[in-house]
Amino acid sequence: SDSGTGPDSDNGDNEQSPSTYTVEASATEGGSVSPSGANDYDEGETVELQAESNQEYVFTHWSGDIDSTADNPLSLTVDQSYSLTANFTLKKYELTVHKDGQGSVDENVLQAKEYESGTRVELVATPANGWKFVEWQGAVTGTDNPAPITVDDPKEVTAVFEKKSYELTVDKQGEGGVTEEVVQAKTYDHGTAVELTANAAEGWKFVEWQGAITGTDNPQQLTIKEAKKVTAVFEKKSYAITVNTDGNGSVTQSPDQAKYAYETTVELEAVPADGQQFVEWTGAITSTDNPVQITFDAEKQVTAGFE
Numbered sequence: 001s002d003s004g005t006g007p008d009s010d011n012g013d014n015e016q017s018p019s020t021y022t023v024e025a026s027a028t029e030g031g032s033v034s035p036s037g038a039n040d041y042d043e044g045e046t047v048e049l050q051a052e053s054n055q056e057y058v059f060t061h062w063s064g065d066i067d068s069t070a071d072n073p074l075s076l077t078v079d080q081s082y083s084l085t086a087n088f089t090l091k092k093y094e095l096t097v098h099k100d101g102q103g104s105v106d107e108n109v110l111q112a113k114e115y116e117s118g119t120r121v122e123l124v125a126t127p128a129n130g131w132k133f134v135e136w137q138g139a140v141t142g143t144d145n146p147a148p149i150t151v152d153d154p155k156e157v158t159a160v161f162e163k164k165s166y167e168l169t170v171d172k173q174g175e176g177g178v179t180e181e182v183v184q185a186k187t188y189d190h191g192t193a194v195e196l197t198a199n200a201a202e203g204w205k206f207v208e209w210q211g212a213i214t215g216t217d218n219p220q221q222l223t224i225k226e227a228k229k230v231t232a233v234f235e236k237k238s239y240a241i242t243v244n245t246d247g248n249g250s251v252t253q254s255p256d257q258a259k260y261a262y263e264t265t266v267e268l269e270a271v272p273a274d275g276q277q278f279v280e281w282t283g284a285i286t287s288t289d290n291p292v293q294i295t296f297d298a299e300k301q302v303t304a305g306f307e
Contacts, residue, residue: 019043021081030057030088041078049074051086056117056152060087090116093154100137101161102128115151122146125159130190130225134160163189166227170196171211174204174234188224195219198232203262203297207233236261239296244283247306248273260296267291270304279305 024038031053041047050073051059061068064084066076076082092114097105105125115121124146125133133145139155140147149155165187188194197219198206208216212228222228238259243251249272260266269291270278280288284300294300 024083027086033086045078047076057088096156098158102131103161105159119151131161169229171231192224204234241300244303248276249306265295276306
């Protein structure tokens with residue numbers, strides 16, 4: 001019988017089966033790959049590998065038995081066994097910090113800087129001399145300083161600074177004014193130059209400054225860099241009186257002193273000598289009354305006439 005095993009028979013033993021290769025695909029933290037794991041493929045078969053990133057991650061490249069490539073999906077014609085890895089990294093975002101006013105916000109974040117998603121950054125606002133930190137605006141709000149921020153998308157923050165302000169309190173001793181708008185407490189920005197002018201009331205004179213400024217210069221400048229208190233000292237003007245007599249007699253003064261303060265009232269009495277009589281007052285007073293009163297608002301000269 002013919003078993004079909006002779007030299008002329010064809011039972012398929014001369015046909016070659018295609019070679020089989022293994023393609024193994026894996027992923028780093030932050031994503032997955034499909035198909036994953038080790039899978040067998042015939043030589044010449046085409047395999048498509050798809051990298052899928054998790055939230056806040058991004059696919060960067062393939063590595064392993066092929067040159068690094070960012071193709072995704074990756075189309076691979078099987079001609080050998082492959083071991084491939086899909087690589088992922090955290091997304092990066094810019095944190096931009098602005099300033100409104102004079103100060104700094106941690107030197108390393110004064111300009112745009114990239115951070116991996118989820119990075120916790122502490123912002124510290126440092127005001128310049130004479131300025132104060134007021135608040136954060138933008139991605140961070142409020143007045144906490146330092147202030148934490150989580151960079152999970154592009155963020156923009158503004159640190160607001162403003163000039164410090166101080167009270168200037170001007171008191172008075174005596175009667176007068178100190179440039180009317182600053183006679184009571186008034187608030188000024190740090191570094192403000194204020195000119196103080198003491199204006200004595202009628203019959204008064206400016207004597208000196210006391211407190212944050214001293215001396216007798218008037219006006220005088222003061223730079224406000226902290227709360228200040230100034231006192232302008234005024235005192236009443238004082239005047240002398242010259243008393244003359246025409247004839248024989250004398251004059252008494254009550255009170256009797258060399259000078260009299262502004263608006264002081266003095267009583268003058270003419271006392272004739274024996275055989276004389278008082279006639280009249282002349283000069284700063286013209287009267288026949290005796291005694292007579294005189295109020296001081298300037299230097300005075302009076303003559304008592306006797307006959």
